[in-house]
Amino acid sequence: MGRRSDHSRQELRDMIITEGHRQMTANGYASFSARKVAKRIGYSIGTIYNIFGTLDDLVLAINGRTLDLWREYLEARLDNLEQGRLQQAVEAYFEFAVLHRNAWNAVYDFHLPEHEEPPEDYVEKVVAIKNVVVEEIAAALPAGRREEAVSLSYSLLATVHGHCFFTLNGTFKILGETNPLNAAIARVEDSIAALKNDCRPSES
Amino acid sequence: MGRRSDHSRQELRDMIITEGHRQMTANGYASFSARKVAKRIGYSIGTIYNIFGTLDDLVLAINGRTLDLWREYLEARLDNLEQGRLQQAVEAYFEFAVLHRNAWNAVYDFHLPEHEEPPEDYVEKVVAIKNVVVEEIAAALPAGRREEAVSLSYSLLATVHGHCFFTLNGTFKILGETNPLNAAIARVEDSIAALKNDCRPSES
DNA sequence: TGCAAAATTGATCACTGTTCAATAAAATAA
DNA sequence: TTATTTTATTGAACAGTGATCAATTTTGCA
Numbered sequence: 001m002g003r004r005s006d007h008s009r010q011e012l013r014d015m016i017i018t019e020g021h022r023q024m025t026a027n028g029y030a031s032f033s034a035r036k037v038a039k040r041i042g043y044s045i046g047t048i049y050n051i052f053g054t055l056d057d058l059v060l061a062i063n064g065r066t067l068d069l070w071r072e073y074l075e076a077r078l079d080n081l082e083q084g085r086l087q088q089a090v091e092a093y094f095e096f097a098v099l100h101r102n103a104w105n106a107v108y109d110f111h112l113p114e115h116e117e118p119p120e121d122y123v124e125k126v127v128a129i130k131n132v133v134v135e136e137i138a139a140a141l142p143a144g145r146r147e148e149a150v151s152l153s154y155s156l157l158a159t160v161h162g163h164c165f166f167t168l169n170g171t172f173k174i175l176g177e178t179n180p181l182n183a184a185i186a187r188v189e190d191s192i193a194a195l196k197n198d199c200r201p202s203e204s
Numbered sequence: 205m206g207r208r209s210d211h212s213r214q215e216l217r218d219m220i221i222t223e224g225h226r227q228m229t230a231n232g233y234a235s236f237s238a239r240k241v242a243k244r245i246g247y248s249i250g251t252i253y254n255i256f257g258t259l260d261d262l263v264l265a266i267n268g269r270t271l272d273l274w275r276e277y278l279e280a281r282l283d284n285l286e287q288g289r290l291q292q293a294v295e296a297y298f299e300f301a302v303l304h305r306n307a308w309n310a311v312y313d314f315h316l317p318e319h320e321e322p323p324e325d326y327v328e329k330v331v332a333i334k335n336v337v338v339e340e341i342a343a344a345l346p347a348g349r350r351e352e353a354v355s356l357s358y359s360l361l362a363t364v365h366g367h368c369f370f371t372l373n374g375t376f377k378i379l380g381e382t383n384p385l386n387a388a389i390a391r392v393e394d395s396i397a398a399l400k401n402d403c404r405p406s407e408s
Numbered sequence: 409t410g411c412a413a414a415a416t417t418g419a420t421c422a423c424t425g426t427t428c429a430a431t432a433a434a435a436t437a438a
Numbered sequence: 439t440t441a442t443t444t445t446a447t448t449g450a451a452c453a454g455t456g457a458t459c460a461a462t463t464t465t466g467c468a
Contacts, residue, residue, distance in 0.1 A: 002433035002446050009446090030315065033424065044448050046428085055425060108373065109313050111234065118374065126378050154379045155367065155387040162366025163359065169312065170322065174330050175358045183359040187395055194394035197401070206415050206464035213415090237455065248417050250459085259456060 013051055013061075015041050020062040021103065029106040034058060059110050060122055066103045067125035070096050074132050086192075089136045090160050090185050097164050105168065133157050140192055148195065156191060160184050217255055217265075219245050224266040225307065233310040238262060263314050264326055270307045271329035274300050278336050290396075293340045294364050294389050301368050309372065337361050344396055352399065360395060364388050 007015070020037045034055055038045045052058040077092035078085055097104040112118060118126075130153065137156060138149035163184035166172045172180050211219070224241045238259055242249045256262040281296040282289055301308040316322060334357065341360060342353035367388035370376045376384050 002435075002444080004433085004446080028315070034426095035424075045425090046448055047446080049426065050446075105315065108369075109315075111232070111309065111313075111373070118378070123378050126375065130379055151381070151387075154370075154376065154381040155384075155391055157379075158366035158370045158376075158384070158387070159363045159391055160366070161370065162362035162364070165312075165369065166358075166362045166365065169315070171330065172358065172362075174322070174327050175334055175361075177355070177358040180359075180362070183355075183362070187359055187363055187391065190398035191391055191394040194397055206413080206466080208415080208464080238457095239455075249456085250417055251415080253457070254415075 009051075012043075012047075016043075016048060016051065016058070017061050017065050020058060021065045024062050024066075024106050025100055025103045028102040029059075029109045032059070032106070056110075056112065057119075059106070060119060062103075063107045063110060064122050064125050066100065066107055067122075067129060069100070070104075071125070071129045071132060074129065078132070078136070086136050086140050086188065087185050089133065090188060091181060093160055094164050094167065094181050094184070097168055101168055108165070130154070130157060137192075142196055145195060152191065152195065156188050159187050159191070163187070213255070216247075216251075220247075220252060220255065220262070221265050221269050224262060225269045228266050228270075228310050229304055229307045232306040233263075233313040236263070236310070260314075260316065261323075263310070264323060266307075267311045267314060268326050268329050270304065270311055271326075271333060273304070274308075275329070275333045275336060278333065282336070282340070290340050290344050290392065291389050293337065294392060295385060297364050298368050298371065298385050298388070301372055305372055312369070334358070334361060341396075346400055349399060356395065356399065360392050363391050363395070367391070 003009070016037060019041050020032075023037060023040070024032055034048045035045050037058075038048050048058065052061065073096045074089060074092050077088055077095075081088055133156070134150055134153040137153045138146045141149055141152075163172075163180045166175075166177075167180040172178075177183065207213070220241060223245050224236075227241060227244070228236055238252045239249050241262075242252050252262065256265065277300045278293060278296050281292055281299075285292055337360070338354055338357040341357045342350045345353055345356075367376075367384045370379075370381075371384040381387065
């Protein structure tokens with residue numbers, strides 16, 4: 001058949017991602033299926049594959065949507081905030097993950113085949129989230145050390161991520177840690193304090 | 205049939221885990237299959253299910269094996285080491301993950317069904333790794349603050365984990381971070397320094 | 409020996425990702 | 439308008455998956 005009159009190709013692509021993201025959020029990566037998405041939007045399995053080529057590409061598109069929503073969530077939480085921006089940023093990082101745990105986990109459960117690179121627009125979305133964080137770290141640093149903000153941001157992002165990950169996957173529960181969010185914030189503040197108190201250039 | 209004369213039930217269980225771990229290491233979580241394990245050890249698919257009940261339980265057993273090997277790797281690297289134990293611990297954490305990336309990822313790719321608890325012996329293995337870390341953190345702290353070692357250990361474990369995770373999943377590559385190991389060590393030292401320099405009890 | 413208990417099987421089911429010839433609809437040309 | 443080309447869509451077919459369980463075979467014991 002030809003194009004159904006009521007959907008452009010781009011609109012259809014978007015429909016699939018939206019419904020896919022809905023199912024990912026509801027049921028998680030493990031029980032995600034392209035067929036279920038197709039059925040729900042009233043198209044056949046073949047159409048999904050015509051548009052995305054591969055299940056991996058569909059999952060990447062859905063995860064990309066999650067990254068977009070995540071960044072928007074961070075930005076909204078920081079909008080017009082005067083005090084405690086850094087703490088709010090960490091809190092928002094956690095909150096989004098808890099609120100959308102299935103979709104958030106899917107971002108990290110999915111792995112590209114070895115030696116394959118993520119598509120450019122996916123990379124951009126990751127970088128966009130990083131930029132939100134770099135901004136806040138830079139603002140928290142003493143004026144003379146802001147050029148270290150970028151490299152420190154990578155590291156503090158990983159620090160917060162680790163705490164968030166252990167919260168969602170149950171490791172902190174096993175270990176008996178009861179306030180991971182505070183712990184994450186404390187670690188971030190430790191490193192910023194270290195940079196403030198110290199005259200040596202920070203490692204990494 | 206009855207028991208094959210050459211394998212006790214426990215030995216068979218172990219065979220399955222060993223071969224499962226081998227395949228997990230070689231091919232990763234995404235293409236892991238109980239049938240392939242069965243075929244490789246010369247048993248039928250039914251036997252796997254008789255012994256483990258569920259694919260989840262088999263995966264948990266395989267991941268448990270990974271945790272055992274990981275702890276042994278950490279302990280071996282720290283054995284009889286006088287100086288720089290903490291740095292070595294972090295380095296060993298990374299090294300094991302890189303060396304066994306598929307098996308290591310499987311530990312975190314797998315999720316129990318919501319509201320289900322991990323089996324006791326799995327919990328013990330996680331705690332055992334944590335204990336190795338607690339030991340090293342405690343030794344690095346000033347004598348008077350060692351009671352804070354446990355709670356700080358959870359947090360620093362998460363910190364190192366985050367750096368290790370971003371190394372393996374390619375996030376650091378996207379961001380342009382080139383020396384994640386050094387960054388992780390620097391973060392750990394930041395927090396230990398914060399506790400040393402500060403008189404307030406540490407948060408978290 | 410015979411018999412009960414334990415271990416092992418694999419066909420069967422409902423599902424998955426993936427492919428691709430066949431088909432139907434729309435766009436364009438005549 | 440009609441004919442033709444281009445594009446979009448389909449779903450049967452294939453090989454694989456986790457899971458089940460009646461039937462079967464082996465073993466240990468009386």
